[in-house]
Amino acid sequence: MPNQNGSVYGLTLLCPIINDHRASPSHDLQIRAYLATLPTGPDSPFAIAPHTHLARLVVMDDVVFVGAPAREEHLKSKYLVFEANIDCPPHAIGTTGLDTYLAGLAMAAPQQLDAIWSHCTGYPGTANLQAFLHYMKACQIETTFFFAATNDKSVTQTLKALQTQRAVADFIATHQGKDPAELQRDFLAFSQKLIAAPTPKPAVPAPQRPMQTGGRNE
Amino acid sequence: MxxxxxxxxxxxxxxxxxxxxxxxxxxxxxxxxxxxxxxxxxxxxxxxxxxxxxxxxxxxxxxxxxxxxxxxxxxxxxxxxxxxxxxxxxxxxxxxxxxxxxxxxxxxxxxxxxxxxxxxxxxxxxxxxxxxxxxxxxxxxxxxxxxxxxxxxxxxxxxxxxxxxxxxxxxxxxxxxxxxxxxxxxxxxxxxxxxxxxxxxxxxxxxxxxxxxxxxxxxxxxxxxxxxxxxxxxxxxxxxxxxxRKLHQNVGTFRRFLDEWSARYGAGDAAAKEKLASKFIGRWRDGTPIEISPNTPDSAITQDPNRSTNFTYGSDTGGARCPVGAHIRRVHPRDAFGFQGRLINRRRITRRGLPYGPYAASDDNSPDMDSVERGVVFMALNASISRQFEFVQQQWINYGNDAHVGNEKDPLIGNHMPGERFVIQGDTNPSNPPFVCAHLPNFVELRGGxxxxxxxxxxxxxxxxxxxxxx
Amino acid sequence: MSNINGKVYAMNAITPMRPWKTWILRAIFFILGNVKPLQSDLINLSFIQFARWVIIPRNSFPFVGAPQQRELLEYDYLLFFSNFNGTWNQYIDAFSAVLSKGLDLVWKWSEKFPGSTPVTIFKEYITRVQFDTDYYYTAYPHATANDVKNAHIVQQTFDALNRNAATMSPDQFREAYLQFVLSVQTHLGATGEAPIVF
Structure with a gap:
């Protein structure tokens, strides 16, 4: 089943956005405005609920006209695209795993989810969990082909591994040329401390460096 | 054509x-x-x-x-x-x-x-x-x-x-x-x-x-x-x-750094110092590529145009001969990124340049060696500055993802921030140990262009x- | 809107396909999905964290009931979602340079697809069919696909050393530690902030 790749699951939802000419601003614009201010860091709904590697929300205004002789055609609704790459081990394949994920999201961030999806036609709200799950799955589209660079590690494992990598690099750099007994003693203390360290929170930005970031194309 | x-x-x-x-x-x-x-x-x-x-x-x-x-x-x-x-x-x-x-x-x-x-x-x-x-x-x-x-x-x-x-x-x-x-x-x-x-x-x-x-x-x-x-x-x-680009060189900082770190590298002697210097660039100071001759400079190679630039990294993916982050391996990765080098053919630049300022003698011990006006006038020619020079400068010199070394920068000309390192891959030979140079200073500073x-x-x-x- | 979060770029693209061609594309994806060696170029490119292609047949846009109106379309649509590291231009350049045959096999069924070489016309097409991301989340904004792979290798190697470290003599440990460092020495690159996308 192409939604699944190893223990990672590719979720694709297309939810129709309410098409109400009386609404001002229109519902698609309200979603855009809300998403523009939704935190992407540790306060993100996807960070509060575990198991999301990467996710995006996109207001799809229409299909694209690529120019004659192709035909110009248009959608009747705009759609909210929810695309997520999530942990879903093979033993949970099928609806159980997906239900668990969506329910986790609904319980962790009901206000944010409702604020976004309440602009979608027929959205029942997170309060009625069964209806919520039914709605989301009704909007799901099967992936045709799913590629994952790493498909056998959970979000937690990855966050832990990144922590380990950083700590190990520090340890190696600060223990060059130590005599074996001291090295071993230090390593054992180090590994104990590292293993006991809490797993870092997801979506924490990199330590501040004096270089700016921003989006810009050539 | x-x-x-x-x-x-x-x-x-x-x-x-x-x-x-x-x-x-x-x-x-x-x-x-x-x-x-x-x-x-x-x-x-x-x-x-x-x-x-x-x-x-x-x-x-x-x-x-x-x-x-x-x-x-x-x-x-x-x-x-x-x-x-x-x-x-x-x-x-x-x-x-x-x-x-x-x-x-x-x-x-x-x-x-x-x-x-x-x-x-x-x-x-x-x-x-x-x-x-x-x-x-x-x-x-x-x-x-x-x-x-x-x-x-x-x-x-x-x-x-x-x-x-x-x-x-x-x-x-x-x-x-x-x-x-x-x-x-x-x-x-x-x-x-x-x-x-x-x-x-x-x-x-x-x-x-x-x-x-x-x-x-x-x-x-x-x-x-x-x-x-x-x-x-x-x-x-x-x-x-x-x-x-006018690139100022902090010669004092460079020499002190090399002295300090080479004392802990390999045997810690003069040979270790030259070897460490070669690992930064990927060439011995006479120009011999360490990929071809990892143990010693060899003027027979530098003087032979059929050999002085004729090498690839395919058999050295671990960087034991030429470190993965060494300067020449970054700016001209050859086959290092796979696909027979096809990913790099549109990232090449032609360099014209000359040094400026007086050369510091090897026994020059003046404490202000860094502040003497000297460096290199770097000039690069290319059809597209953004696709060629800027890409190399941003992605390969001040960043390391394509080389699979994360945010690690070019040890010699990277714009270093506090705490940055250069990992030198090695092997079990005591004269070629794995080694990490930490606290990289800026050996080179941009003065305009x-x-x-x-x-x-x-x-x-x-x-x-x-x-x-x-x- | 933001297509960028930390070290990842979110690309969305949608292209129209005549419905009869969709079946050919499905067959191609089926083979690609089941013959793993065919994916090796995609893996070796190493700057894609996740990517997916989703075919929406013209009559299969989700319908949740009134007041939503059913879509009436002549084309099937191919949606493409990618999470890649590095710059937009680098990504398209690399695809065009080393994966052009594979790309053509996937997109040649789409209307007006000009082929993935030469690259400028290909970029114009992608620009036309790309649509922007409103909200982009990643659990590890400071890490690329390569960084993640490196980290897992370090973790695994560290776990292996740690398992026996306490029972070794100091000399045994010195030897095991050297082997450990040699095993992780190409995987220690620091993670951190991404350069400015241009």
């Missing part, structure tokens, strides 16, 4: 002159008419790519313009906006993209590059190369007399550069003691002996020249298309873009006569 017209292309583009002296003059145009008059007056003395059958001339002259210079020359707006965005913006505006922050930020540049008012911004670069100091002075004097006579053009600043002379011999060394100038690419149709390792790697392991359009506008490039160029075609064709357009002779004529039509 069509034969290149060497009489239409500035000589500086087609070949490194190998002249030991140079003076770079930065001009400001007060008005379009005077500027055109100057270009017209210089036209017949610009050095082209024509072969020197009668031997080298005493001196050469070349010219290039910043975008602001072309604006000042009153080129039509439709033409001006057809230049690539990065050239229009100029190097100062691109400092964020290039990672020119901290000590490399524009506020620390030489005054000539810091003009805020527009009253003395750099519009043109005039380069004199010469065989002797006398010839250099003579040519420069003639030039300044001409500028004076025409009026309306100011010489804002000059920058002298010269090959380092050691024991009476002109060398290709730079201030850290490394032999420089090995890695320029070969291009189709450019008259110069093709050398294995300097073009692009083929699936059968041989090397062939890169497409001409990687260097010159108006010719097919490695993507099988004409590079993006200004309109009209005649203005762009046979021209190229140049990046000028800009992006220039180096037009063809035809284009210079059009500019001088105000005959540039957008179509």
């Amino acid at each position: 069509s034969k290149l017209n060497a009489t239409d292309i500035q000589g500086f583009v087609l070949r490194g002159y190998n002249m030991p002296f140079a003076r770079f003059c930065f001009l400001h145009f007060e008005d379009a008419e005077s500027a055109r008059k100057l270009v017209g007056a210089l036209l017949s003395s610009i050095t082209t790519g024509q072969l020197w059958d009668q031997g080298k001339p005493q001196s050469t002259l070349n010219i290039a313009f910043t975008f602001k210079g072309l604006v000042k020359l009153d080129l039509p707006l439709a033409t001006l906006i057809s230049f690539p965005v990065e050239f229009q913006e100029g190097m100062k505006s691109r400092s964020g993209i290039l990672g020119d922050s901290g000590v490399n930020a524009p506020e620390h540049w030489d005054a000539v590059w810091r003009d805020e008012t527009g009253a003395s911004e750099v519009h043109a670069w005039l380069a004199v190369h010469a065989l002797s100091a006398e010839a250099l002075d003579a040519r420069a004097t003639d030039l300044f007399t001409l500028v004076e006579k025409i009026g309306g053009v100011r010489v804002l600043d000059t920058q002298d550069a010269a090959s380092i002379v050691l024991d009476g011999n002109v060398t290709t060394k730079e201030h850290f003691g490394y032999t420089d100038g090995f890695g320029n690419p070969d291009y189709l149709g450019i008259v110069r002996k093709s050398q294995p390792g300097q073009g692009k790697l083929m699936p059968d392991g041989t090397w062939v020249p890169l497409a001409t359009g990687e260097l010159l506008l108006g010719y097919a490039d490695e993507a099988g298309e004409l590079p993006i160029a200004p309109m009209p075609h005649l203005l762009g064709a046979n021209g190229t873009f140049m990046v000028y 800009d992006y220039f357009f180096l037009p063809s002779m035809t284009a210079l004529g059009m500019i001088a006569m105000n005959l540039v039509d957008p179509r």
Whole structure:
């Protein structure tokens, strides 16, 4: 089943956005405005609920006209695209795993989810969990082909591994040329401390460096 | 491919002159008419790519313009906006993209590059190369007399550069003691002996020249298309873009760092010091590639054009011979990123450069060695500054993802922030241990520069006569 | 809107396909999905964290009931979602340079697809069919696909050393530690902020 790749699951939802000419601003614009201010860091709904590697929300205004002789055609609704790459081990394949994920999201961030999806036609709200799950799955589209660079590690494992990598690099750099007994003693203390360290929170930005970031194309 | 017209292309583009002296003059145009008059007056003395059958001339002259210079020359707006965005913006505006922050930020540049008012911004670069100091002075004097006579053009600043002379011999060394100038690419149709390792790697392991359009506008490039160029075609064709960067070298910091860290590396002796120095660059200080000769410099290799640049990294993916993050492995990764090198063929640049300032003797112990004005005038030529120079500078020098080393930067010329490291891969041989150099300082600091357009002779004529039509 | 979060770029693209061609594309994806060696170029490119292609047949846009109106379309649509590291231009350049045959096989069924070489016309097409992301989340904004792979290798190697470290003699440990460092020495690159996308 192409939604699944190893223990990672590719979720694709297309939810129709309410098409109400009386609404001002229109519902698609309200979603855009809300998403523009939704935190992407540790306060993100996807960070509060575990198991999301990467996710995006996109207001799809229409299909694209690529120019004659192709035909110009248009959608009747705009759609909210929810695309997520999530942990879903093979033993949970099928609806159980997906239900668990969506329910986790609904319980962790009901206000944010409702604020976004309440602009979608027929959205029942997170309060009625069964209806919520039914709605989301009704909007799901099967992936045709799913590629994952790493498909056998959970979000937690990855966050832990990144922590380990950083700590190990520090340890190696600060223990060059130590005599074996001291090295071993230090390593054992180090590994104990590292293993006991809490797993870092997801979506924490990199330590501040004096270089700016921003989006810009050539 | 069509034969290149060497009489239409500035000589500086087609070949490194190998002249030991140079003076770079930065001009400001007060008005379009005077500027055109100057270009017209210089036209017949610009050095082209024509072969020197009668031997080298005493001196050469070349010219290039910043975008602001072309604006000042009153080129039509439709033409001006057809230049690539990065050239229009100029190097100062691109400092964020290039990672020119901290000590490399524009506020620390030489005054000539810091003009805020527009009253003395750099519009043109005039380069004199010469065989002797006398010839250099003579040519420069003639030039300044001409500028004076025409009026309306100011010489804002000059920058002298010269090959380092050691024991009476002109060398290709730079201030850290490394032999420089090995890695320029070969291009189709450019008259110069093709050398294995300097073009692009083929699936059968041989090397062939890169497409001409990687260097010159108006010719097919490695993507099988004409590079993006200004309109009209005649203005762009046979021209190229140049990046000028004045790179100050902190020789004291470099020597102290090497002393300090090599004391803990391998046997900690003089041999370990030279080995550590070689790991930074990927070449021993005499130029021998450590990928070919990891244990010792070998002049038989450096003097053999069939070997000095002829190697790949495919059998050294672990970096035990040449570290994955070493300078030459970053800026010319050859096969290191797989796909038989196809990912790198559109990222190559041609370097022209010369050191400036006095060479510090090996017994120089002055505490202020860093503050002596010395470094290298780095000039890179490429068809697309953003795709070639900027990409290499951002992704390969100040970042390491393509080399799978995360945020690690080029140890020698990276713009280091506190706490940065250079991991030197090793093996079980005690003289080649894995080693981490921590707390990398900035060995090199940017002192300014800009992006220039180096037009063809035809284009210079059009500019001088105000005959540039957008179509 | 933001297509960028830390070290990842979110690309969305949608292209129309005549419905009969969709079946050919499905067959191609089926083979690609089941013959793993065919994915090796995609893996070796190493700057894609996740990517997916989703075919929406013209009559299969989700319908949740009135007042939503059913879509009436002549084309099937191919949606492409990618999470890649590095710059937009680098990504398209690399695809065009080393994966052009594979890309053509996937997109040649789409209307007006010009082929993935030469690259400028290909970029114009992608630009036309790309649509922007409003909200982009990643659990590890400071890490690329390569960084993540490196980290897992370090973790695994560290776990292996740690398992026996306490029971070794100091000399045994010295030897095991050297082997450990040699095993992780190409995987220690620091994670952190991404360069400015340009």
